[in-house]
Amino acid sequence: xxxxxxxxxxxxxxxxxDGAEMASVVHDSARRFARAVIMPNLVPPIVSVEQALDxxxxxxxxxxQDPGFNPLMTLYLTDDTGRDEVDRVAENEQVCxxxxxxxxxxxxxxSGVTAIGKVMPLLEYMAxxxxxxxxxxxxxxxxxxxxxxxxxxxxxxxxxLVEDIGxxxxxxxxxxxxxxxxxxxxxxxxxxxxxxxxxxxxxxNAMLSGGINPHHYCLPILKREIHRQALVDxxxxxxxxxxxxxxxxxxxxxxxxxxxxxxxxxxxxAAIELYASVFDSMDSLDTLENFASRNGARFYGLxxxxxxxxxxxxxxxxxxxxxxxxxxxxxxxxxxxxxxxLLYER
Numbered sequence: 001x002x003x004x005x006x007x008x009x010x011x012x013x014x015x016x017x018d019g020a021e022m023a024s025v026v027h028d029s030a031r032r033f034a035r036a037v038i039m040p041n042l043v044p045p046i047v048s049v050e051q052a053l054d055x056x057x058x059x060x061x062x063x064x065q066d067p068g069f070n071p072l073m074t075l076y077l078t079d080d081t082g083r084d085e086v087d088r089v090a091e092n093e094q095v096c097x098x099x100x101x102x103x104x105x106x107x108x109x110x111s112g113v114t115a116i117g118k119v120m121p122l123l124e125y126m127a128x129x130x131x132x133x134x135x136x137x138x139x140x141x142x143x144x145x146x147x148x149x150x151x152x153x154x155x156x157x158x159x160x161l162v163e164d165i166g167x168x169x170x171x172x173x174x175x176x177x178x179x180x181x182x183x184x185x186x187x188x189x190x191x192x193x194x195x196x197x198x199x200x201x202x203x204x205n206a207m208l209s210g211g212i213n214p215h216h217y218c219l220p221i222l223k224r225e226i227h228r229q230a231l232v233d234x235x236x237x238x239x240x241x242x243x244x245x246x247x248x249x250x251x252x253x254x255x256x257x258x259x260x261x262x263x264x265x266x267x268x269x270a271a272i273e274l275y276a277s278v279f280d281s282m283d284s285l286d287t288l289e290n291f292a293s294r295n296g297a298r299f300y301g302l303x304x305x306x307x308x309x310x311x312x313x314x315x316x317x318x319x320x321x322x323x324x325x326x327x328x329x330x331x332x333x334x335x336x337x338x339x340x341x342l343l344y345e346r
Contacts, residue, residue, distance in 0.1 A: 001285055001313075002312060002313040003310060003311070003312050003313070003343075004276065004285055004288070004310070004311050004340075005308050005309070005310045005311075006272075006288065006289045006292060006293055006308060006309055006310075006311075007289055007293035007294070007304055007305050007307075007308060008033065008034040008293065008305045008307040008308055008309050008345060009032065009033050009034070009244055009272055009292035009293045009305075009309070010033055010034055010035040010036065010037075010244065010292075010293065010296050010297060010302075010305070011029060011032075011033040011035070011036040011037070011244060011245060011246050011248070011268075011271070012036075012037045012171070012194050012243060012244060012245040012296045012300075013037055013039065013134075013173050013174060013194045013196075013245030013246060013247045014029055014033075014036040014037060014038055014039065014245075014246060014247075014248055014268070015038075015039045015041070015247070015248060015249040015250070015264070016029070016036075016038055016039075016059060016071075017042070017250060018042055018055070018058065019058075019325070020325035020326070021250065021324065021325040022058070022059065022062060023062045023325070024250070024322075024323060024324045024325050024329075025248075025250050025266070025268060025324070025329075026059060026062050026063060027062075027063070028268040028269050028271075029069070029246075029248070029268045029271075030063050030068075030069035031342070031345070032268070032271055032272045032309065032342060033069070033271075033272075034068060034069065034070065034305040034307055035069075035070045035071075035072055035297075035302070035305070036069070036070075036071055036072065037072045037074060037096060037097065037134070037245070038055070038056075038059065038071045038072065038073050038074060039074060039099060040052065040055075040073070040074045040075055040076040040099055041076060041099070041101065041106075041107060041108040041109060042055070042108065043108055044111075045076035045078075045108065045111050046073070046074070046075060046076055047075060047076050047078060047081065047085075047111075048075065048085060048088075049075065049085065049088040049089060049092055049095050052073035052074070052075060052094075052095050053073070053092075053094060053095070055073065056071050056073050056094060059071045068307060071094075072094065072095075072096040072300075073094055073095045073096065074095070074096065074097045074098065074099045074134060075089060075095065075097075075098050075099065076098075076099055076101065076111065076112070077098040077099060077100050077101070077112070077113055077119060077122075077133075078111055078112065078113065079113060079114055079118045079119065081098070081119070081122055082122075083122065083125050086098075086122065086125055086126055086129055086131055087129065089129075089131050090129040090130070090131050096132065096300060097131065097132040097133065097134050097171075098126065098131065098132075098133055098134065099134045099136070100112070100113055100119075100133055100134065100135045100136060101113065101136050102136065102138060102139065102140050102153075102157075103140065104140045105136050105138050105140050105219065106136060106138075106219040106263055107219070107249065107262060107263055107264060109136070112136075116157050116161065120164070120165075123161070123165055123168055124165055124168075126168060127165050127167040127168035127169075128167075130169065131169075132169040132170070132171060132300070133168055133169065133170050133171070134170075134171045134173050135158065135170060135171065135172055135173055136173055136174075136220075137150050137153045137154065137157075137158060137172050137173065137175070137180065137220070138150055138153050138219070138220055139152045139153045139156060139157070146221055147204070147221065147223060147224075149220070150175075150176055150177050150179065150180060150220050151177055151179045154179055154180065154183050158170075158172070158183065159183065162187055162188065162191060166188055166190070167190065168190065169190045169191075169299075170190065170191045170192070171192050171193065171194060171245075171299070172184055172191065172192070172193040172194075173193070173194050173245060173247070174194055174195070174196050174199065174220060174245060174247045175193040175194070175195055175199075175231065175234075175242075176199050176220040176221070176222070176223050176227060176231070177223055177227045177230070178226060178227050178230035180193060181193075181230045181231065181233075181234045181242075182230075184234075184241050184242070185234070185239065185241065187241075189241075191241070192240075192241045192242065192243065192295075192296075192299045193234075193241060193242055193243075194242075194243060194244065194245025194247070194296075195231050195234065195235050195242055195243075195244070195245065196245060196246055196247045196265075196267070197246060197267050197271055197274040197275050197278070197332070198216070198218065198222075198247075198265045198267055198332055199222065199223075199228065199231055200228065200231055200232055200235060200275070200278045201228075201274065201277075201278060201333075202216060202222050202228065203222055203223065203224060203225040203227070203228045204221070204222040204223055204224060205225075206222060207221075207222050214256045214257055214261040215256055215265070215330045215332075215334070216265065217256070217261050217262075217263055217265075218247070218249070218263050218264055218265045219263040219264075232278060232282060235278070235279075235291055236278075236279055236282045236284035236287050236291070237287070238287045238290055238291075240290070240294075240295045240298065240299070241295070241299075242291065242295065243291055243292070243295035243296035243299065244275065244291055244292045244296060245296075246267050246268060246271045247264075247265070247267075248265070248266055248267045248268035248271060249263075249264030249265060249266065250264065250266040250268075250324060250329050251264050251266070251329070252324055252325070252327035252328065252329055253321070253327065253328045253329065253330055254327065256330065265332050266329055266330070266331050266332060267331065267332035267333075269318065269319075269322060269331040269332070270318055270331070270332070270333065270338050272292065272309065272311070272342065273311060273338050273339075273340045273341060273342055274332070274333065274338060275288065275291075275292060276288060276311055276339075276340040277338060277339045277340055279291075280313075280339065280340070293305065307345055307346055308345065308346050309342060309343075309344070309345045309346075310342075310343045310344055310345075310346075311340045311341060311342050311343060312340070312341055312343050313339060313340060314339075314340070314341040315337050315338070315339060316337065316338055316341050317335070317336070317337055317338075318331055318332075318333045318334055318335065318336055318337075318338055319331065319334065319335075320334050320335045321334065
């Protein structure tokens with residue numbers, strides 16, 4: 001198979017930043033994806049539907065040539081989020097979920113939830129209104145090894161949450177471990193997970209072996225090879241609980257190459273092409289459309305997209321850097337060859 005046409009995919013986990021930074025990267029996503037779930041961790045965070053809709057207008061203002069791109073907005077869950085905001089989300093088609101950041105877990109998460117118990121009544125109400133919860137699944141206890149924080153989160157937070165509120169729709173964002181795959185696979189139908197291209201393609205050696213590579217530093221952090229293999233198996237399996245979420249997160253070179261290094265990998269420049277390369281390597285191109293274009297839409301209760309994209313098996317080189325709001329950004333797989341090339345969309 002040297003050419004593949006897919007229902008135009010959706011990206012169910014995307015960071016766009018704002019202003020000139022957003023203007024530098026948003027076209028990469030709009031070319032490849034029909035919809036994207038936009039993360040709310042700006043400074044200050046997006047905590048209300050009014051703020052989310054203002055942010056959405058700013059995104060669309062940069063896309064006069066891409067009228068088919070639909071940003072689906074999210075709100076940043078805090079200890080103080082109220083039921084009235086849940087009602088507004090439930091009644092607005094352009095805002096689709098709340099994002100749960102444990103306070104201090106990742107970029108711009110200082111305003112996140114300090115303890116799950118503080119928001120349990122709100123989560124119960126979200127379940128009643130059928131508003132999804134998108135989870136950054138890591139504990140922040142300094143005593144827990146950084147490579148174990150996802151596993152411990154499942155044990156201490158997520159498993160009890162699913163047991164207590166089984167009707168809450170939950171997306172385990174950017175799953176990185178075999179533990180997460182096993183948990184999501186065995187959980188009720190209302191629990192699903194997104195998987196990124198970088199967690200499918202890299203293990204922690206790519207960040208640490210032969211010297212530290214800051215451009216491979218992300219949170220949740222890259223894990224051992226057994227975990228990468230489990231993610232690949234899950235993504236290519238056809239299991240509807242797993243779907244595409246790039247977690248593409250742009251940072252300028254200066255923020256990646258100075259301590260403390262910012263967490264985040266920018267993969268939107270070639271995201272669907274890289275996913276295709278992974279699926280091709282597993283002889284599983286026949287399951288790519290489900291993972292990229294069907295599973296997530298069905299989980300969110302969205303119609304399938306009517307547009308298509310076509311890719312061809314063709315080697316091309318990802319650039320070393322791209323322009324980013326007057327600075328430079330190093331994209332994922334910079335300087336390396338990609339085996340699939342996006343040709344066009346309809």
